[in-house]
Amino acid sequence: MNYQRPELRDRLASEYVLGTLHGQARARFEKLRRQDALLDAAVLAWESRLMPLAGSVNSLAPSPELFTRIETRLGFRGKPEKQGWFAWLLKPAVGWVAAGLFVGVATTRLVDTIIPAPQTAQVAQLPASYVGVLSDPQGKAGLLVSSLRHGRTVDIKQLQPVIPPAGQQAVLWGLPKNGSAPIAVGTLPKTPTGSFTLPATSEVLFAEVGQLGVTYEPLGALPTQPSQPWAFIGHCGKFWM
Amino acid sequence: MAESVDQLLARVALGDQAAFRALYAASAGRLLGVAMRLIGDKARAEDALQESFVAIWNQAGKYAAHRAQAMTWMTAIVRNKAIDSLRATPKEMPLTQTNDDGEESSHDVADHNPGPLQSLLERCADERLRHCLGHIEESPRQALLMAFYDGLTHQELAERLATPLGTIKAWVRRGLARLQTCLQGAEA
Numbered sequence: 001m002n003y004q005r006p007e008l009r010d011r012l013a014s015e016y017v018l019g020t021l022h023g024q025a026r027a028r029f030e031k032l033r034r035q036d037a038l039l040d041a042a043v044l045a046w047e048s049r050l051m052p053l054a055g056s057v058n059s060l061a062p063s064p065e066l067f068t069r070i071e072t073r074l075g076f077r078g079k080p081e082k083q084g085w086f087a088w089l090l091k092p093a094v095g096w097v098a099a100g101l102f103v104g105v106a107t108t109r110l111v112d113t114i115i116p117a118p119q120t121a122q123v124a125q126l127p128a129s130y131v132g133v134l135s136d137p138q139g140k141a142g143l144l145v146s147s148l149r150h151g152r153t154v155d156i157k158q159l160q161p162v163i164p165p166a167g168q169q170a171v172l173w174g175l176p177k178n179g180s181a182p183i184a185v186g187t188l189p190k191t192p193t194g195s196f197t198l199p200a201t202s203e204v205l206f207a208e209v210g211q212l213g214v215t216y217e218p219l220g221a222l223p224t225q226p227s228q229p230w231a232f233i234g235h236c237g238k239f240w241m
Numbered sequence: 242m243a244e245s246v247d248q249l250l251a252r253v254a255l256g257d258q259a260a261f262r263a264l265y266a267a268s269a270g271r272l273l274g275v276a277m278r279l280i281g282d283k284a285r286a287e288d289a290l291q292e293s294f295v296a297i298w299n300q301a302g303k304y305a306a307h308r309a310q311a312m313t314w315m316t317a318i319v320r321n322k323a324i325d326s327l328r329a330t331p332k333e334m335p336l337t338q339t340n341d342d343g344e345e346s347s348h349d350v351a352d353h354n355p356g357p358l359q360s361l362l363e364r365c366a367d368e369r370l371r372h373c374l375g376h377i378e379e380s381p382r383q384a385l386l387m388a389f390y391d392g393l394t395h396q397e398l399a400e401r402l403a404t405p406l407g408t409i410k411a412w413v414r415r416g417l418a419r420l421q422t423c424l425q426g427a428e429a
Contacts, residue, residue, distance in 0.1 A: 010421075011414060011417070011418075014417040014421070015413065015414075015417070017317070018385065018388050018389055018413070018417065019320065019324050019388055019389065019392050019393075019394075020388045020393070020394055020395050020398070020413055021394070022328075022394045022395070022396065023328050026324075026328070044309055047309065047313055047314070047316075047317040048309060048310070048313055049370070049420070049421070049424055050370075050389065051312075051313040051316045051317055051320075052313075052365060052366065052367035052370050053361070053362070053365055053367075053370065053386075053389055053390070054275045054316045054320065054389075055271075055312075055365060055366050055367070056361045056362070056363075056364035056365045056366070057271075057274045057275050057277075057278045057361065057390070058274050058278075059270035059271045059273070059274040060270060060273045060274045060277050060283070060286075061270055061273070062269045062270065062273050062287060062290060063287060066269070066287050066290065066291060067262070067265055067269070069291055070265070070291050070294045070295065073291065073295055074295060074298055076258055158255060159255070160252070160255070161248070161251030161252060161254070161255070163251060191302060192254050192255050192256075192302055193302075
């Protein structure tokens, strides 16, 4: 079968979502779907169309032990939470970079004092980077931003969901220390962790930047100045001695 | 204020176990109802729900990328797990079966009273979907609803509705195409 024909792809996607494909056809379709983004998109569109039908089915209370079974299956029981240390570390979000740098310096000095030099070298391994922790308007930690000092990639980790309204994108800005207009750096990836490429090296872009901010802007080319209020903003620090 | 299912799933995508617990509390009853409707056996429906929540935890990051409605995304996962279970062990005997001696025996046609399916459609909260399905002729509509709510294949629909397989395939195909045209017209 020629799966490149749009009408065939759409028909197969609709029947897959409805559930009428039999065993082999269903398995074959699932394999194809994993390799084909257009087929996957057709499935998602049909799921949006048909799944509201399921809303009229009567609810049924699960057995009390079912969630315990799920947690056991996922290895949650008896193990620390996936992001436990991270949540703990980030509670006092505002000013965290400063605190982190302070702790880094203090720890290194303490280690210098009590541990002989050869081991100290193994402790201070973090490469020179620009680091930012951005908070939402309520002061809650929102994003971690980091980039190697001479690299051209920015790594992002969401600490809370970053969801631009429909038709908009989340744009990262550098705010120069001298108070001049913010500079658009790039569009954030949609995934909880991800990265994007910079138009120049970090050193060029961030050396004179004191803060980083994110605004939600209309999709399309990067704007020359923010048109919306800050969704996230925070200090940008140089993570080297 | 309680967080919406969308907000909870977005936090699950970041590896938040507390949000996962809250998401389960907010949605497991509805999702188990969906699995139970398809499978018809609570223990097996719970197995399918367990597999679904394992997948929800593991794939929540992928969900965040395509931004479907959380309940739509989770319902689709549950239906897929339930259909897999149903295909592995059908809930009812087929209309005819052949035993080890090659003898063919037949079973009564399963009850397919349209009443309950029609009432499920009438309770559907999505007005556009209800309207568009309502405009499809009765037989194709019946086939679509039986496929969706009972998880039947073309062959099983043909047996239940005592209708040739080719006719069933044409009903399903035409029904889905009309539904799409109607829904897209409503979107325009």
